[in-house]
Amino acid sequence: MNFSLYDFTPFNQWIDKFLHSHMSSFWAVAVEMTIIGLAILLFYALVGLFLVYAERKVCAFMQNRVGPNRVGPYGFFQTIADFIKLMLKELVHIKNADQLLFNLAPFIIIIASFMAIAAIPFAKGLHAIDFDIGILYVIAVSSLGVVGILLAGWSSNNKYSLIGAMRSGAQIVSYELSVGLSLVTIIILAGTMQFSQIVEGQANGWFIFKGHIPAFIAFVIFLISSTAETNRGPFDLAEAESELTAGFHTEYSGIKFAFFFLAEYMNMFIVASIAATVFLGGWMPFHMGGWAAFNHIMDFIPPFIWYIGKTFFVIWLMMWFKWTFPRLRIDQLLTLEWKYLLPINLVNILIMAFVVLMGWHF
Amino acid sequence: MNSFFKYFSEIFHGVKSLLTGMKVTGRYFFSPGEIVTQQYPENRKTLKMYDRFKGEVIMPHNERNEHRCTGCGICETSCPNGSIEILQAKIDMPDGKKKRIIDKHIYHLSMCTFCGLCIKSCPSDALAWGQEFEHAVFDRAKLTKILNKPGSSIIKDIVE
Numbered sequence: 001m002n003f004s005l006y007d008f009t010p011f012n013q014w015i016d017k018f019l020h021s022h023m024s025s026f027w028a029v030a031v032e033m034t035i036i037g038l039a040i041l042l043f044y045a046l047v048g049l050f051l052v053y054a055e056r057k058v059c060a061f062m063q064n065r066v067g068p069n070r071v072g073p074y075g076f077f078q079t080i081a082d083f084i085k086l087m088l089k090e091l092v093h094i095k096n097a098d099q100l101l102f103n104l105a106p107f108i109i110i111i112a113s114f115m116a117i118a119a120i121p122f123a124k125g126l127h128a129i130d131f132d133i134g135i136l137y138v139i140a141v142s143s144l145g146v147v148g149i150l151l152a153g154w155s156s157n158n159k160y161s162l163i164g165a166m167r168s169g170a171q172i173v174s175y176e177l178s179v180g181l182s183l184v185t186i187i188i189l190a191g192t193m194q195f196s197q198i199v200e201g202q203a204n205g206w207f208i209f210k211g212h213i214p215a216f217i218a219f220v221i222f223l224i225s226s227t228a229e230t231n232r233g234p235f236d237l238a239e240a241e242s243e244l245t246a247g248f249h250t251e252y253s254g255i256k257f258a259f260f261f262l263a264e265y266m267n268m269f270i271v272a273s274i275a276a277t278v279f280l281g282g283w284m285p286f287h288m289g290g291w292a293a294f295n296h297i298m299d300f301i302p303p304f305i306w307y308i309g310k311t312f313f314v315i316w317l318m319m320w321f322k323w324t325f326p327r328l329r330i331d332q333l334l335t336l337e338w339k340y341l342l343p344i345n346l347v348n349i350l351i352m353a354f355v356v357l358m359g360w361h362f
Numbered sequence: 363m364n365s366f367f368k369y370f371s372e373i374f375h376g377v378k379s380l381l382t383g384m385k386v387t388g389r390y391f392f393s394p395g396e397i398v399t400q401q402y403p404e405n406r407k408t409l410k411m412y413d414r415f416k417g418e419v420i421m422p423h424n425e426r427n428e429h430r431c432t433g434c435g436i437c438e439t440s441c442p443n444g445s446i447e448i449l450q451a452k453i454d455m456p457d458g459k460k461k462r463i464i465d466k467h468i469y470h471l472s473m474c475t476f477c478g479l480c481i482k483s484c485p486s487d488a489l490a491w492g493q494e495f496e497h498a499v500f501d502r503a504k505l506t507k508i509l510n511k512p513g514s515s516i517i518k519d520i521v522e
Contacts (some may be wrong), residue, residue, distance in 0.1 A: 062387040066399045324387040326378065340373065 008125030101155035106259035109148030164247025168238035178225035206281035233322035276310035431488035433464030437480035495519035
């Protein structure tokens, strides 16, 4: 066994061989799937807890505050304390709620984000499933979450929940378009929809630099529309707490509320990692053409660190948006999408196609 | 054609104003020295309240134990919830006349809403805001304070 931080493929093959030599191939595959599921579950919980802490700290610093600083050093265990509190809370029984859908909705949301995370390449070989239509798969799966939101709003038997869910539906239907089209811009440049190929294609320069102007416009549009798609501020009018108390999760309590909360942060992590993978090179180190020594130093940093760093940079950008801009009204939200983002996006695809046709990219 | 330019100028103005906002929050993020939150129980020794802070109503005395209160009672009448009581006294002046002075200026901190009307309405500026804010006590009676110190007298140059 040769374990390396730079390429996980030999390690994976070693596990695969080990399992196949000790049991039948059916059980080997079953064990592999369980291992991957547990690993992703662990990663999911850790990242979710850390993101809630990071959000509170970043928000505090942007508002000239200190943020959580009482539980553990720098308040690091605050979210763990919050999580324990949420676990111990009573699950309030809602009268006249549609019990089946009401209990099903948090699981639909969490399963949607769980399925999306499987297709994301964390490092070379650290990739649960590498579809050749990876981007299409992620777009399709991540938009399943809106079904959960609509069900939660509908089954709660509460006007605030229903209004919040309807707003969220209108929002996601519109902004899904921009997310898809801005990714199409990069697919034109990359020539593939497979995540591993996209990352390999950025070995000599990230797509945001390779595709210069149209790629940058696509990156900005992707940031805006993916922020809207994850229902985060300034597009959080699905849960606008000053008007709708909490929107679609008004009636949820305890661990079911925690599911919504966790899914919101994980969706943010997923769109941030897609942005990092598609625009900023994924786990590829930063390379400059012709600077061999510099490139060698960059190669020395493990790919996983590169991936996490880029993802958290994008997450930080999204938090910066949330804690700076005021919330949009529903008509402003739809105006922004249909009158501004969509036409710009379509023109941008044309420009990108022209740039690729003429070979003006690097 | 005009609306075409208007469309793009709207986009640029929008982006510009968004970036202005992001500049402010971004600067705060990278300058933790500007944090205004006070770590209260820890920095109790060094905590200095601001001049504008309304902790309690006090009557400032100078170093000769003299205050500016004439005992006119305007603060008592202007207090909306009756937290001030004025007890007056009469003294004999050297020229044979009787003069009204303050005996006790009683201030019920437990009833005060810190509106500041007494301080604003005082004609001789005898009252002021103090910066003490740790008012928790074990006995309600301790919240009734007598603002003029024992043995104090009025500053000579105060005219009614």
